[in-house]
Amino acid sequence: MARRHSLLARLLAMSVVVAGCSIGATAWLAAQSTSGAINQEIGESLATDATIYDALLGYAAGHPQWSGVQDVVTELSERTGRRITLTTQARVPIADSGDPQDTPLPRTPSAVVDPLAVDPVLKPGAAIDPRAVGPYQLTAAERAKLAADAQNQLRCLRRSGSDGRIVELPNGRSTVEIIAAEPQQKRSRPVAVPDDPPRAVPAEVPMPETSAPVTPPLASCGAPTTTTETERTANAELLELANACLTRQGADPLPAEAAETTWPNGLRAAPEDQRCVDAARREQLGAYVSPAAQLFITRPGTDQAATDLSTVGISRIAWTALVVLVLTVGMTALAASRLVRPIDAITAAARRMGGGDRSARVRTSARGEIGELAAAFNAMSEQVERTEQQRKTMVSDIAHELRTPLVNVRGWLEAAQDGVATLDQPLVASLLEETLLLQHLIDDLQDLALADAGKLRAHLEPVHLGAILEQVAAAHRGRAEAGGIELRASAEGDPDLAADPTRLRQALGNLVSNALRHTPAGGLVELRARRVADEVIIEVSDTGVGIPAESLPHVFDRFWRAEKSRGRHGGGSGLGLAITHHLVQAHGGSIEVRSTVGAGTTFTIRLPAMRSSVDSPGQITGR
Known part of the structure; x- marks a missing residue:
């Protein structure tokens, strides 16, 4: 249970206050002169980095190797004014828009270009780049047939009074997208109507923000386009990889119907099995995309503008530092004085106890750990005093218990020796009873001694x-x-x-x-x-x-x-x-x-x- 007056809490509070003052003063000084410029530069830098990252990610998604990326890197560098460097995970250079003799690369890359593990900061909403289609890339004949089907559907759609447009997915599949009517209060967004909704929605097309149902009129414009031979082959391979993973984990395999989709994202499983499906997709696409590479985005040249601190700025920093120092010393002295007083009292009481005063106690109003220490010392002192008294009482009790039967035995034996008493059978029985009583008492004391010794x-x-x-x-x-x-x-x-x-x-x-x-x-x-x-x-x-x-x-x-x-x-x-x-x-x-x-x-x-x-x-x- 948390203690209100905890020593640790007080020390932490003091440190937090001091650190807060220091950080606040530093942040205030920095914000006065650089906040606007920094915010603008950061915004531009993030936008530029995202553009470069997306371009290289698209190249990696469509090429199994980085061998031809140098031209892309050079063009991006000329357009953005950045030095762009690609290396392997072991930092072996792949492409560099600058001179290799320029400044060394930083320790940490700006990003890792991996179409199978997209950086969610630079490209949100896609764990695998949708441009990485791999075996789902349709043949020219399949693309032509699907494009013709889409044209027929679009013409039929327009004849029915609706409107739409044809969208080509990254793997070459053409699909018709309905253009919704314009609402009165809010501008509408295009709604994708693929043949397997909503799993074939292109990654670049957002879903509508409203939840109002849209009735697609495509049902009267021909049957939905089925999967192509290319897609069926790729789906079968993906399903086999996913089921192999599920089997290794002791889970039930996915049914064959689960792969009846025109897009790899359509293969969905229960949340506990989806990890195997995602791993199978990465394994299937691994041979079609470029290996992961480290991306370094830096500014060309090494000259950096030196910070010029004016006399006013230096004075402000000096006064701020002085205030923080005084505050730190004051709080430390206050905390130390409150800690030392009860500790001195406990030390004095311990010395009195060491000198033989078993009644030594600590009187302090301290709380928290110091108060608990004082209470523990007082409890220990009381226990020592009580133990000492018990020891004295025990010695007295043992002497008393032994004295009575011994006096009886001695008295009767002396009487028999002096001829005052006859050593007959009743007297022997009485002496034996007293002896058994002594034996019983000694056995009890031995048992207690064994118990005290743990034996x-x-x-x-x-x-x-x-x-x-x-x-x-x-x-x-x-x-x-x-x-x-x-x-x-x-x-x-x-x-x-x-x-x-x-x-x-x-x-x-x-x-x-x-x-x-x-x-x-x-x-x-x-x-x-x-x-x-x-x-x-x-x-x-x-x-x-x-x-x-x-x-x-x-x-x-x-x-x-x-x-x-x-x-x-x-x-x-x-x-x-x-x-x-x-x-x-x-x-x-x-x-x-x-x-x-x-x-x-x-x-x-x-x-x-x-x-x-x-x-x-x-x-x-x-x-």
Whole structure:
């Protein structure tokens, strides 16, 4: 999302303003003295260039080689006063109206003369020059017959009260063109009426600007002229080339009827296939036109009029440059001062933090990237301070958790040594219980250490989730019955899951143990599993006391308990949920909790479902 006070945007804005002032001043100075002359010269130059280009393009369209173009180049040069040079694409000279010892040719040609790829700037509206007819050039006999047919049609047309004229297309075909009646409001334009409308309209004849229909009276003056043998042969060749291209691209070939036209432009295809048709036309005409050549149009001679700057002009430029310089320096100084102040504040705060002050914060009103940097520093400082406090709290909690069972073991052993207590079976059982508690706490700490080091591994294999839920429920059913709590386990359809059975039982066991600890007699603890889309969802819910909303973000923190007292009468070390969180992550899943005070708590585990045909057992390392 774009930031309103972005540093990049401000720097760009400053650069745009400075550049705009500079460009505006330069353009204003240039426009005062040269705009009229430049516009006139450009207009004349473009018109001359277009004339030269069109003449050479027409020559290339009607000749397979450039061998006789020198006379054309010389005549154009004498008429336009330009030096005209034609070279191959490799800059090998073809024709030159000037002395080869004249000034070197410029790096970039004025245009590329290629009748199969017409420059749209110099000759708009024609990708292929219409004068490039190639195999469509009619024989003398065909031209004579078509001319006679056109004369008969024109005479018939005039007898019917209309008027027209005969237009000869570049390939020699004669066609009749209706001269429309003169409208009252607008002068009419000639409308072409070829035998295959509108695809045989000559390129030089524009279509009418109005969309009013014109009913051609030629239908009563004889049947339309069919294609000649020359045109049919050329059409067949064009259709074969186009279909070969379409076949290579995996498209359907064009039907034979598509080539029933008197002009190559008439072969039309769908937009996605037209590229093949155009490529086929260029391939068909390639042997009949001159190869592409570079055209250089320059002025003869090398003398250029030097620019004479008057004293007034020099003074104006100097004052303009000075204003731009002052503006640039002022804006740069303003931007720099606004950037340096918050950066200095961040530097000072970083030094205080490096000196041991974990409460160092940056106070700045800066926005944009600098403001975000200050906010990120403050967030980092708060995290460092919070981490330091958590470290101290963790050390205190570990000492507290270890101290209680060790004191009990030591006290009873000293009592037995002094003969105060008898080392009987109940005392040994009590000492063993305290030892197991210590072992459980050490195992939890080891799991957390592995998770912090990224070495808490889950060895995945296909498991029966329903069986695992029943095993976890069976392991805690005795404790549930002793507390008067109902414990249920169910799985919808036994979802396919790849998991580490030991680690999964450990995670679910921690959740069930936590649920039993906070559920009163008569309550319900339930394990449920189901598959939803590409996930397997496991829920452990209870009807216990619930967790306040403000405590939910800390549920998975180490040594955190919903009750504030450190007493161990409720059981639990405060590490079970933190370990469960890491175990779920090691399986590539996630865990979340929702709770209502007085109604109960639900922990939801989401694990990726196993696709039987794709997934395979493996190993995942989680942090």
